[in-house]
Amino acid sequence: MQYASPLALGLISAAVFAVHLAGIAAAAHALMHTRTSQGTVAWVFGLILLPYFTLLPYLFLGRKHFYGYVELRHARAGHRRQHAQTPAIEAQRFTALSNMLGNEFHGGHRLSLLIDGEAAFAAMLAAVASAEHYVLVQFFIIHDDHIGGRLQAALLACAARGVHVCVLYDGVGSHGLPQSYIDRLRAGGVRIHPFTTRRWRNRLQVNFRNHRKIVVVDGWRGFVGGLNVGDEYLGSKPPLSPWRDTHMELQGPAVGDLQLAFDENWQWLRGEELTLLPPRAVDGTATCLIAATGPADAQESCSLFFVTLIHAARRRLWLATPYLVPDSAVFAALQLAVFRGVDVRILLPSRPDHRTVFMATTLWAHEAVRAGLRVFRYQPGFTHQKVALIDDDVSVVGSMNLDNRSLRLNFEVAALNIDRNFAQEVQQMLEKDFAKALEIDKNDYQQLAYPHKVALHVARLFAPVL
Known part of the structure; x- marks a missing residue:
C-alpha cells in the first residue's frame, strides 16, 4: 500500500x-x-x-460591486435634483418614487399602446426607418431569426445613410446570438456591445443582468415594454404560442430620461458619453415618469416601486406578470390593498417557460388567493406582459416582473403613466385578457396531490435566485 x-x-x-x-x-x-x-x-x-x-x-x-456606475448615477441624480420642478397635482401621490429614482414627472406626452409583437415591432421598425440622427437599442434577448434579421437589416440601413446606431444586449440573455450576427452589424457601422463591464473587478457578477428593453429614435420617440427580439415574441414558436405581450411608445419630455437610462449603461460599459438630442414638444396630455431600477441602487428600488404603486391604489389594482415570486414587502402591500377594499387581480400564464419559476409562482398564486387576491391563468398561450393598472388613471408598462430577479437582481425600466384615456385603453386590453383566463379557486390547492405540494414548496426555496 x-x-x-x-x-x-x-x-x-x-x-x-x-x-x-x-x-x-x-x-x-x-x-x-x-x-x-x-x-x-x-x-x-x-x-x-x-x-x-x-x-x-x-x-x-x-458579490455586488458596480464600480463607476454608482458614482455616475449619483452625479446625474444630483444634476436632476438641481433642475427639478414641482410635480403636477396628479403626480404628487408618487413624489416618493420621483425622489427615490432621481427622475421627475413630465407632462405633455403622446402615448400609444402596442399590443403583441406584430404591432410593437411594426412601430419600432418604422421609427428606426425614419431616424435622421441616431438610434439607441437595448434588449435582454436578441435572436438571429426572422425578426432578428429584420432588426439587423433596419439598423444596417440606418448606419448606411449616416445615422448613428448604438446597440446593447445582455450577454447572458443573448448567449445564443452568433458572432456572425454581431460582426455583420459592426462591419456595417453599427456600434454593438454586450452588457458586460469593462472593469475587471466586476467581471464575476453574472447574477446581475440587464433586463431592459429600450428603443429611442432621435431623442423624441421612445419604446419600452416586455418584448425582446425573437420569433417567439411574434407567437410563432409552440408550445407557448400564441405569445401575449405589451409594449408602448411615448413621445414627449420623458423620452429624455429613457435615453439617459441607456446612456448610463453605455457610458459605464464604453467609458464615453453619447451626444443626445432633447425631446421634441408634442401635443399630448399624459404625465409620465421613467422608472429605471437596478442592483446598483442604494435601496431595493424595484421592490419599492411596486410597493408604492400598490399603496396608491384606492379602487383597482390589476397586474399582468409572467412570474409571481414576490418579496415580503410586496406581498404585504397586496394584502393591505385587499383589506382596503381594492379590487386586486393578477394575471399569470397557464403554461411554463421556466419550470421551477412556474412551480414557485403556482404556490404563491394559491397563497395570494387565500389572502383575498383574485388570480387568473391566461389560457390561449403564454403571457409575458408586465403591465399594471391603478384605479382609473395610472398605468405602468415596462420590463419589471414580480419576481426576485426583477425586484433585486436585474436592471429594469418602465414607464409610469398618468392619463385617463391611456389607462382606459389598458383597462380594455386587460379586460379582454381576463376574459380569456380561468380564475384560481381558494380550494384548488387542497385538491393537489401531496407530492405535488412538496414539489411546489421545494421550488420556492430557490426563490432568491429565480
Whole structure:
C-alpha cells in the first residue's frame, strides 16, 4: 500500500486551510454587504461550513460591486435634483418614487399602446426607418431569426445613410446570438456591445443582468415594454404560442430620461458619453415618469416601486406578470390593498417557460388567493406582459416582473403613466385578457396531490435566485 508523501499531505492541508480561510473572508464580506437577513444567514453558514461548494458560487452570485456606475448615477441624480420642478397635482401621490429614482414627472406626452409583437415591432421598425440622427437599442434577448434579421437589416440601413446606431444586449440573455450576427452589424457601422463591464473587478457578477428593453429614435420617440427580439415574441414558436405581450411608445419630455437610462449603461460599459438630442414638444396630455431600477441602487428600488404603486391604489389594482415570486414587502402591500377594499387581480400564464419559476409562482398564486387576491391563468398561450393598472388613471408598462430577479437582481425600466384615456385603453386590453383566463379557486390547492405540494414548496426555496 502506498501512502502520500509528507510533502503531498502538507500541500493538501495548506490547500484546505486556504479554502477555509477564503470562506471565512467571504463570509465576513457577505455579513457586511448582503441586504437581506435570509441571504446573509445562508451565505455566512454556507461559506464557513461548506466553502468547497459555496465559495465559487459566491464569487459569481453573491458579490455586488458596480464600480463607476454608482458614482455616475449619483452625479446625474444630483444634476436632476438641481433642475427639478414641482410635480403636477396628479403626480404628487408618487413624489416618493420621483425622489427615490432621481427622475421627475413630465407632462405633455403622446402615448400609444402596442399590443403583441406584430404591432410593437411594426412601430419600432418604422421609427428606426425614419431616424435622421441616431438610434439607441437595448434588449435582454436578441435572436438571429426572422425578426432578428429584420432588426439587423433596419439598423444596417440606418448606419448606411449616416445615422448613428448604438446597440446593447445582455450577454447572458443573448448567449445564443452568433458572432456572425454581431460582426455583420459592426462591419456595417453599427456600434454593438454586450452588457458586460469593462472593469475587471466586476467581471464575476453574472447574477446581475440587464433586463431592459429600450428603443429611442432621435431623442423624441421612445419604446419600452416586455418584448425582446425573437420569433417567439411574434407567437410563432409552440408550445407557448400564441405569445401575449405589451409594449408602448411615448413621445414627449420623458423620452429624455429613457435615453439617459441607456446612456448610463453605455457610458459605464464604453467609458464615453453619447451626444443626445432633447425631446421634441408634442401635443399630448399624459404625465409620465421613467422608472429605471437596478442592483446598483442604494435601496431595493424595484421592490419599492411596486410597493408604492400598490399603496396608491384606492379602487383597482390589476397586474399582468409572467412570474409571481414576490418579496415580503410586496406581498404585504397586496394584502393591505385587499383589506382596503381594492379590487386586486393578477394575471399569470397557464403554461411554463421556466419550470421551477412556474412551480414557485403556482404556490404563491394559491397563497395570494387565500389572502383575498383574485388570480387568473391566461389560457390561449403564454403571457409575458408586465403591465399594471391603478384605479382609473395610472398605468405602468415596462420590463419589471414580480419576481426576485426583477425586484433585486436585474436592471429594469418602465414607464409610469398618468392619463385617463391611456389607462382606459389598458383597462380594455386587460379586460379582454381576463376574459380569456380561468380564475384560481381558494380550494384548488387542497385538491393537489401531496407530492405535488412538496414539489411546489421545494421550488420556492430557490426563490432568491429565480
